[in-house]
Amino acid sequence: MTLMKAVTFRDFGGPEMLQLTEVARPEPGPSDVLIRIHAAGICYHDVLSRAGKIPRDKPGQILGHEIAGEIAAVGSNVSPDRIGERVVIYQRLFCGQCPYCLAGRQDLCRNSRVLGENGGGGYAEFTCVPAQNAIQMPDGLDMTTAALAVCPIGTSVRAALGVAKIGPGDKVLVTGSGGGLGLHQIQVAKSVNAHVIAVTSSDEKVDVIKQAGADEVIISPDLKFSREVWRLTAKQGVDVVLENVVTNTFGESLRSTAQNAKVVVLGNIGTRPVEVDPGLLIVRRIRIAGSGNATYADVRRSLHLLATGAVKPFIGRVLPFPDVGQGHALMEQKAVVGRVVLSGW
Ligand SMILES: [Zn+2]
Ligand SMILES: [Zn+2]
Missing domain, CATH: 3.90.180.10 (Medium-chain alcohol dehydrogenases, catalytic domain)
Known part of the structure; x- marks a missing residue:
């Protein structure tokens, strides 16, 4: 042996x-x-x-x-x-x-x-x-x-490109943007030329969030960020939300959306149910989807993003x-x- x-x-x-x-x-x-x-x-x-x-x-x-x-x-x-x-x-x-x-x-x-x-x-x-x-x-x-490549980057590729299918010019809101997933999701979304609005609850991680490539950073200690998203998007809302937090943010994320937006759920910080306003889903045709892990193809894509320096x-x-x-x-x-x-x- x-x-x-x-x-x-x-x-x-x-x-x-x-x-x-x-x-x-x-x-x-x-x-x-x-x-x-x-x-x-x-x-x-x-x-x-x-x-x-x-x-x-x-x-x-x-x-x-x-x-x-x-x-x-x-x-x-x-x-x-x-x-x-x-x-x-x-x-x-x-x-x-x-x-x-x-x-x-x-x-x-x-x-x-x-x-x-x-x-x-x-x-x-x-x-x-x-x-x-x-x-x-x-x-x-x-x-x-x-x-x-497999876990933090692959998970971000699955959510951003696989589930949300983010493309050039899409407006993307990332909650919990200073965390391990958020920082990589910002880079993955920027790799396809999306416009990224990042939300964080304190000013502690603003520099690193900007370094990741976020176009705008909202510092929101009270997590009432939808009004600011509305202002930044000229009252159009975002096409995609990557939700890494959910607890105490989900309602505001839904209110931040454009028509026909996709809200991808990755986080479950508080591990408890959240309230959803069905009227808002219907009026805006919002699609909510869960995401986790990565496919084999996502990992290959992650390796490419790392090798080209698109994701650091x-x-x-x-x-x-x-x-x-x-x-x-x-x-x-x-x-x-x-x-x-x-x-x-
Ligand atoms: Zn892992
Ligand atoms: Zn199988």
Whole structure:
């Protein structure tokens, strides 16, 4: 048995539960590839898993699903030409055979699970995944940047371009715009020449929101921002809202819309129901849609946006893998703007 370094958590609890250990290196099955992990992003999902807030999680597993690396070995059904390929890992282990997968909507596959939920995650030297999950990255893209292609960028591409279908000249409102999703959604929307109005509740993150490319920033401590949106759009409203907050913002988001607008829901900050005015939906023909995850095609598009510099991910800190606990603590204390990425042992 070959061993590898990994970080696991010994029990549900605080960041101190994460510990460096050695575990058996996984062996690729016939249709798998073994990946030497170069960089792994820390997702808030991992923080919730470690704290015991995600059903079905078990202590001892290797968390992390935002992975970039290099194919080190392949199973017998996979071409050995792939050894050495630089890849990111599509985070859902999808079936590839259901109507959703066949239509390219791997994000809807019901026979899928997220990497890291049952082990095999990114806080390790190696992982094994089905070869179809290893997506080649463009030359010249660094591993630390590429690690974010799947989760924060891919999720933004799905919502902005896949669900909302934002195009040139569309007016787009982004709520929670200073957060990890918001900052990347602004860049994705700008990549297709949309006009972006960003909402934030304090002046703390205005600079970084402008850096992301927002055309206008509304600072709205009381979250009554629709009047200002109305003024900025000459009483036309916005064509798309990317709603990362929802709690205490949804009503104002609906009031900010143009005729036939799309309101895409990604956030669920307060995890409780919100009120909707059906009259407003009818009069303005507003379409409300949920969005989450990314398709395989979205990830390829994210890699392209990163490689061309159209999207520059906000990376607040790069830490060596054994310091993942410090990364979790920084995220829990909101002591870092942008993502924390692990690289090096
Ligand atoms: Zn993630
Ligand atoms: Zn499927």
